[in-house]
Amino acid sequence: MAEKAIDWSREEVETIVADYLQMLTLELAGQGFNKSEHRRRLQAKLNNRSDGSIEFKHGNISAAMIDLGFPYLRGYLPRANYQAILAMVAEEQVRGKTTLDQAALAAVQQPAVMPMQTDFSKVKTDAPARQHRAAGAGTPFFKATKRDYLEREAQNQSLGLAGEEFVVQFEHWRLIQIGQPSLADRVEHVAKTKGDGLGYDVLSFESNGQERLIEVKTTTFGRDTPFYVSRGELERSRGAKERFHLYRLFEFRKAPRMFDLPGALEQHCLLDPITYKASFS
Numbered sequence: 001m002a003e004k005a006i007d008w009s010r011e012e013v014e015t016i017v018a019d020y021l022q023m024l025t026l027e028l029a030g031q032g033f034n035k036s037e038h039r040r041r042l043q044a045k046l047n048n049r050s051d052g053s054i055e056f057k058h059g060n061i062s063a064a065m066i067d068l069g070f071p072y073l074r075g076y077l078p079r080a081n082y083q084a085i086l087a088m089v090a091e092e093q094v095r096g097k098t099t100l101d102q103a104a105l106a107a108v109q110q111p112a113v114m115p116m117q118t119d120f121s122k123v124k125t126d127a128p129a130r131q132h133r134a135a136g137a138g139t140p141f142f143k144a145t146k147r148d149y150l151e152r153e154a155q156n157q158s159l160g161l162a163g164e165e166f167v168v169q170f171e172h173w174r175l176i177q178i179g180q181p182s183l184a185d186r187v188e189h190v191a192k193t194k195g196d197g198l199g200y201d202v203l204s205f206e207s208n209g210q211e212r213l214i215e216v217k218t219t220t221f222g223r224d225t226p227f228y229v230s231r232g233e234l235e236r237s238r239g240a241k242e243r244f245h246l247y248r249l250f251e252f253r254k255a256p257r258m259f260d261l262p263g264a265l266e267q268h269c270l271l272d273p274i275t276y277k278a279s280f281s
Contacts, residue, residue: 008057013089015045016054020061021097024073028103035075057086062224063281064090069148070104071221074251078224080131080281101147107220108153114162115256120173127248127259127268128224131281151277153219154228163218163249164191164201166256170247171204171214178207199236200244211243218249223257225250226279229265234276237265
């Protein structure tokens with residue numbers, strides 16, 4: 001449960017948000033920094049709050065950044081139900097961060113290629129658990145940011161193509177592992193061979209030969225990063241729920257990981273009815 005708003009003054013929230021944004025800018029720009037050193041410096045400015053308290057607030061800031069259309073800082077998993085003052089401070093501070101804007105835009109638009117993968121056994125992981133927000137909590141009062149960087153990344157065609165090619169290779173490996181080399185040879189990158197209007201990107205198979213229809217969503221950011229689906233993809237997940245799988249690739253540039261959302265998407269995610277943005281909190 002998040003700390004009550006009274007526990008953190010506006011000055012403290014401003015201090016920790018500013019430090020978080022500095023680290024996020026460095027990370028997006030590919031520059032190194034020491035999280036432990038940042039935390040030690042913060043403690044002196046935050047009445048010596050505990051490491052746990054600071055880490056929890058970092059998770060709240062991650063959730064606020066996602067709500068503002070930004071990637072979140074690696075290692076600080078989003079925690080919903082953050083205090084209203086944090087939403088206001090985060091929105092105010094990102095508006096004045098020109099360098100953060102430039103670093104985020106460059107990060108989401110950077111071309112991507114499929115990474116060399118030698119051990120597919122380490123790729124698969126569990127999906128995030130869907131969180132439920134308290135009524136009125138964790139939502140900014142207004143969004144005046146210049147752009148939704150996560151939506152911009154979703155439009156990065158080279159990243160999307162690289163992710164699809166990665167999944168084609170993963171599926172080939174998976175089918176060979178379960179003793180189905182003939183099925184492995186039939187895995188097809190249908191988004192490339194038949195176009196992108198099918199509602200899925202890769203045709204693969206179950207061990208019994210049943211088709212597996214795979215939609216691929218790729219991000220270079222963390223596991224909890226929201227993604228966007230089309231109306232066609234959503235309808236395909238409902239109409240072919242026994243065969244449909246959404247593979248979510250994350251940390252793609254660093255060390256690709258993936259989780260699987262089988263069947264109808266709304267059973268796994270919170271879906272915005274207008275933008276079809278799928279999130280876990």
